[in-house]
Amino acid sequence: MASGELSRAEALACSGCRHACHVMLFSDTNAQLFGRIPIRHIILIQMRFDGLLGFPGGLVNPSKETLEAGLSRELWEELGVAIPVSVENHVASCYAPSSSSSSSNLITHFYVKKIDEEQVMEVEKAAASTATDHGQEVLGMVRIPLYTMKGGGGLPSFLSHSFIGNCRSQLLDALLRFNLISPQELQESLVHAIKIHTRTSKDLQAFLTLTEGKRVPSLNDK
Amino acid sequence: MASGELSRAEALACSGCRHACHVMLFSDTNAQLFGRIPIRHIILIQMRFDGLLGFPGGLVNPSKETLEAGLSRELWEELGVAIPVSVENHVASCYAPSSSSSSSNLITHFYVKKIDEEQVMEVEKAAASTATDHGQEVLGMVRIPLYTMKGGGGLPSFLSHSFIGNCRSQLLDALLRFNLISPQELQESLVHAIKIHTRTSKDLQAFLTLTEGKRVPSLNDK
Numbered sequence: 001m002a003s004g005e006l007s008r009a010e011a012l013a014c015s016g017c018r019h020a021c022h023v024m025l026f027s028d029t030n031a032q033l034f035g036r037i038p039i040r041h042i043i044l045i046q047m048r049f050d051g052l053l054g055f056p057g058g059l060v061n062p063s064k065e066t067l068e069a070g071l072s073r074e075l076w077e078e079l080g081v082a083i084p085v086s087v088e089n090h091v092a093s094c095y096a097p098s099s100s101s102s103s104s105n106l107i108t109h110f111y112v113k114k115i116d117e118e119q120v121m122e123v124e125k126a127a128a129s130t131a132t133d134h135g136q137e138v139l140g141m142v143r144i145p146l147y148t149m150k151g152g153g154g155l156p157s158f159l160s161h162s163f164i165g166n167c168r169s170q171l172l173d174a175l176l177r178f179n180l181i182s183p184q185e186l187q188e189s190l191v192h193a194i195k196i197h198t199r200t201s202k203d204l205q206a207f208l209t210l211t212e213g214k215r216v217p218s219l220n221d222k
Numbered sequence: 223m224a225s226g227e228l229s230r231a232e233a234l235a236c237s238g239c240r241h242a243c244h245v246m247l248f249s250d251t252n253a254q255l256f257g258r259i260p261i262r263h264i265i266l267i268q269m270r271f272d273g274l275l276g277f278p279g280g281l282v283n284p285s286k287e288t289l290e291a292g293l294s295r296e297l298w299e300e301l302g303v304a305i306p307v308s309v310e311n312h313v314a315s316c317y318a319p320s321s322s323s324s325s326s327n328l329i330t331h332f333y334v335k336k337i338d339e340e341q342v343m344e345v346e347k348a349a350a351s352t353a354t355d356h357g358q359e360v361l362g363m364v365r366i367p368l369y370t371m372k373g374g375g376g377l378p379s380f381l382s383h384s385f386i387g388n389c390r391s392q393l394l395d396a397l398l399r400f401n402l403i404s405p406q407e408l409q410e411s412l413v414h415a416i417k418i419h420t421r422t423s424k425d426l427q428a429f430l431t432l433t434e435g436k437r438v439p440s441l442n443d444k
Binding site: 031033034039042047049050051052053121124125127128129134135136139140141142143144145149153154155156157158159160161162163168169172183186187190191193194196197198199200201203204205207208211212 | 271273275343365375380390412419420433
């Protein structure tokens with residue numbers, strides 16, 4: 001959002017910047033949920049070690065390897081399958097709002113690569129079994145639902161989760177850029193997502209009040 | 223929270239009630255994240271078809287099968303591995319706040335079962351490949367981080383996601399009941415989770431403003 005977009009070349013010219021490369025892998029699919037809701041596309045995203053959702057990838061040092069070679073190496077560790085990413089898959093580079101105050105000057109490079117449905121399934125199986133990072137840097141691989149069910153189930157619910165850095169922005173940008181959903185669908189999904197998100201807020205506050213209520217008597221008992 | 227707890231027998235006596243059974247599968251582990259952060263336990267949860275996080279399981283009709291037989295059947299479909307659940311694994315039954323206005327009188331039955339780390343890995347692999355529900359009712363299986371990193375990464379981030387029904391309540395209850403974290407850790411995690419959750423709120427609002435801003439000019443152009 002508040003992040004400044006820049007070209008790949010401009011990004012690489014930044015001395016002292018840290019570089020993170022991530023990729024959205026997706027495929028087409030003819031599958032239907034419950035035999036009636038078209039799934040249309042399978043998009044892969046990960047649950048990261050820090051409990052946030054994020055695309056596969058990681059930090060790359062461009063003085064040691066190209067951005068794409070570094071990203072491909074990260075993918076191998078996280079997915080357990082070789083998915084080479086090239087300059088042609090590059091979509092955008094930008095200064096990203098950092099989630100921690102210490103990590104300044106981070107540039108995120110975003111790639112999108114279309115693969116076959118068979119490759120998606122190969123990735124899912126390997127990521128959950130043979131991949132080096134499984135259970136360590138990666139807590140699991142999930143598909144992003146693009147449909148919207150009655151009550152906001154599907155994409156709206158998914159968008160209400162917590163994402164790392166500018167990942168949600170990258171996702172929304174890619175959904176529009178590659179015509180995976182219409183601007184109208186996206187807007188309706190966001191409206192719904194905000195409603196679902198508000199429920200979590202009440203839920204968390206109620207739990208906190210409950211645990212605080214439990215703590216006070218035990219302190220008084222001492 | 224507002225849900226009333228009742229015994230398994232009381233729950234089964236309710237005529238006209240719908241019954242949902244879910245299980246939290248977990249194991250111990252000696253693994254350490256980055257070789258220094260003890261992971262302690264591996265807890266499995268799913269990304270559901272509706273884009274929300276939820277434990278494995280589903281609806282069971284007690285006039286046709288026992289709750290535990292129904293749950294074991296659901297697990298077979300979702301996990302691709304036979305994990306029999308018995309009455310001894312039953313933890314709580316309660317009227318759950320329903321996420322949709324049409325589905326009234328829902329009773330959720332919650333089970334917790336400890337398995338081996340090897341079984342966890344077997345489940346993860348099968349769930350992402352051979353399980354019937356993979357890519358349909360289940361979008362992926364993830365592990366829940368129990369540690370807290372600097373900045374709230376780990377359990378706090380995870381708790382800020384969106385969960386189905388009373389799933390987050392079931393999780394927090396099980397974490398305390400089985401001594402997987404201390405009440406103090408839980409309270410600190412909730413405080414952190416609320417902060418992380420607030421960031422998402424700003425994020426979603428900003429995106430909505432942006433898409434609305436984009437839509438208006440296109441309408442004026444007509």
